[in-house]
Amino acid sequence: xxxxxxxxxxxxxxxxxxxxxxxxxxxxxxxxxxxxxxxxxxxxxxxxxxxxxxxxxxxxxxxxxxxxxxxxxxxxxxxxxxxxxxxxxxxxxxxxxxxxxxxxxxxxxxxxxxxxxxxxxxxxxxxxxxxxxxxxxxxxxxxxxxxxxxxxxxxxxxxxxxxxxxxxxxxxxxxxxxxxxxxxxxxxxxxxxxxxxxxxxxxxxxxxxxxxxxxxxxxxxxxxxxxxxxxxxxxxxxxxxxxxxxxxxxxxxxxxxxxxxxxxxxxxxxxxxxxxxxxxxxxxxxxxxxxxxxxxxxxxxxxxxxxxxxxxxxxxxx
Numbered sequence: 665x666x667x668x669x670x671x672x673x674x675x676x677x678x679x680x681x682x683x684x685x686x687x688x689x690x691x692x693x694x695x696x697x698x699x700x701x702x703x704x705x706x707x708x709x710x711x712x713x714x715x716x717x718x719x720x721x722x723x724x725x726x727x728x729x730x731x732x733x734x735x736x737x738x739x740x741x742x743x744x745x746x747x748x749x750x751x752x753x754x755x756x757x758x759x760x761x762x763x764x765x766x767x768x769x770x771x772x773x774x775x776x777x778x779x780x781x782x783x784x785x786x787x788x789x790x791x792x793x794x795x796x797x798x799x800x801x802x803x804x805x806x807x808x809x810x811x812x813x814x815x816x817x818x819x820x821x822x823x824x825x826x827x828x829x830x831x832x833x834x835x836x837x838x839x840x841x842x843x844x845x846x847x848x849x850x851x852x853x854x855x856x857x858x859x860x861x862x863x864x865x866x867x868x869x870x871x872x873x874x875x876x877x878x879x880x881x882x883x884x885x886x887x888x889x890x891x892x893x894x895x896x897x898x899x900x901x902x903x904x905x906x907x908x909x910x911x912x913x914x915x916x917x918x919x920x921x922x923x924x925x926x927x928x929x930x931x932x933x934x935x936x937x938x939x940x941x942x943x944x945x946x947x948x949x950x951x952x953x954x955x956x957x958x959x960x961x962x963x964x965x966x967x968x969x970x971x972x973x974x975x976x977x978x979x980x981x982x
Contacts, residue, residue: 667978668971670765676970677768679808682776682963683783687935689962690780692723693907694932700957702910702917711735713888715916719957720755721965727753728961730766736864745864746770746800750964760982762968766960767800769967773959775804777906777931778882781951782858783812784934785904785941786880790857791816796848796869798827801862801884806835809860817842821852850874861885861892872896877946883921884953891921893952901950902928904941911954919954 668676692698699720705713712735720727732748739745748766753759782790793815795802806818818835820843822828828845836843846852853859853874861870861883870881870893881901885892903925905911911918911927929939931951942949971977 665760665980665982666762666968666971667980668762668764668967668976670768672971672976673765673768673967676967676974676976677772677963678966679772679776680811681966682772683779683808683811685962685966686773686776686780686959688723689721689958690906690930690932691936692721692932693956693958694930694936697722698958700907702913703955703957705916708735711737713916717957717960719961721958721961724962724965725755726961726965727755727758728957728964729753730769730957730960732766732770750960752964752968762964764964764967769960769963770955771800771804773963774801774884774953774955775808776963777953777959778805778860778884778951779808779812781882781904781931782809782880784931785949785951786813786858787878787942787945790880792819792856793817793858793860794819794821794852794856795831795860795862796821796852797862797885798822798824798831799862799864802831802860803834805860805862805882806831806838809858810839810841813858815839815841817844819844819846819852819856821846821848823848858882863892865892866890868892868894868897870894870897872900875900875948877948879948881948881950882953883950884955886919886954888915889920891919893921893950898922898925898950901948902943904929904931904934904949904951906931906953906956906959910956911952917954919952922952
């Protein structure tokens with residue numbers, strides 16, 4: 665079995681390749697060709713959960729399972745709140761063939777999914793990106809989104825002004841674009857074309873009154889007892905998801921943001937042309953991501969293939 669740590673996963677996983685590879689997999693998922701139970705979890709009372717995300721993707725022969733722990737109180741102890749491993753199995757024999765760091769997989773595939781949704785749903789002239797949040801997902805979205813649209817400005821809004829300013833400087837150096845930092849609120853949203861909400865907030869950080877016609881919103885925050893989007897934001901938007909079954913299920917699979925919401929389409933349906941995406945320049949589009957195992961499988965397979973080609977990783981007997 666091949667072991668790959670976080671640094672190796674980061675080095676092996678190409679973001680452009682990942683964005684490209686997720687699209688066909690989402691079409692396969694929406695066509696009902698993927699075996700993917702909704703996420704389930706064991707609860708650790710008062711502390712967190714351990715989620716299980718298995719999937720079989722027939723087109724690539726990928727058999728995969730991610731184990732992800734979410735322990736919110738870790739933030740106060742400077743320990744990651746989300747930790748994970750991804751296991752790859754031989755689809756013919758069921759034998760384990762690789763174990764990969766799952767934190768990087770999660771961060772990168774989530775941002776790649778948002779980038780794909782933005783490419784499909786945002787206006788062609790969208791040029792101002794607002795990232796709400798300053799953590800791991802904020803950084804990964806800052807890496808992914810400029811690859812799919814012609815940006816002139818990146819904004820970062822966060823609860824901690826120093827962290828927001830630091831991420832803005834980091835993205836300015838990375839992309840050579842104008843960047844600004846803001847507190848979370850209407851000023852940050854004014855004039856933005858694309859919004860990426862990447863928080864663990866239990867109270868909304870995206871409000872309907874802050875949205876303007878023509879915006880595209882990606883929301884990837886998932887809280888078991890709260891919501892990243894208020895009801896007005898969801899009500900004003902055409903809603904798109906990875907999977908209806910996953911997004912509309914109760915937590916830990918689905919999002920409380922979408923309770924009672926009408927889902928317009930799955931991303932795979934938009935790519936396949938069986939459902940429409942943006943229908944007018946004034947439409948507000950919302951991609952609500954809950955994270956699906958098929959995206960983990962695509963990312964893990966890309967990493968595994970690259971590791972074999974470059975002879976990276978540690979072989980172990982089990």
